[in-house]
Amino acid sequence: MKNAKTIIFYFLIGFSILEIPVFVFGIINTMVSLKYETENPTDCISLITGQDLCLTIQILKALIVVCIVTIVLLLVFRKRILNTN
Template identity: 40%
Template sequence: MRKIIYIIALILLLVGITLFEFMAYNSMVSLKYETHELNDCISLVSEIDLCRAIRTFHIIAILFGLTIMGLLIYKKRILK
């Protein structure tokens, strides 16, 4: 049972990485088309700080990647 949970966690983390990186890319497109200049970070449409959103999505994706590496490194200890 623990091995199934371990595999599901790895799959969800991999999906999470791709999802958050896609969200960062989507926010970069919004940054291009919803602001007057690239130096502006506030969206004219939704008034969201897009630079902070992009940074947050990248940080979450990196944390998911580090979690995957930790799960893979300590696989024997986790599955005991």
């Protein structure tokens, strides 16, 4: 049976990799909403939901960066994390 650290390590890498396309899709979806739910191209507040769509896009971009940083850090410190000693 694999070590719990190994299972968590690979789960975090896999989850981070799978979430990046989800967040990209969220950005694209929000940009479509931004186009059709606002009056002017510079507006950020949806006329339908009242949601700040620009804030949503910024949060999704930040989440993509967090996923990438998580993947990089896990790979850089892989030996230290998975050390079974």
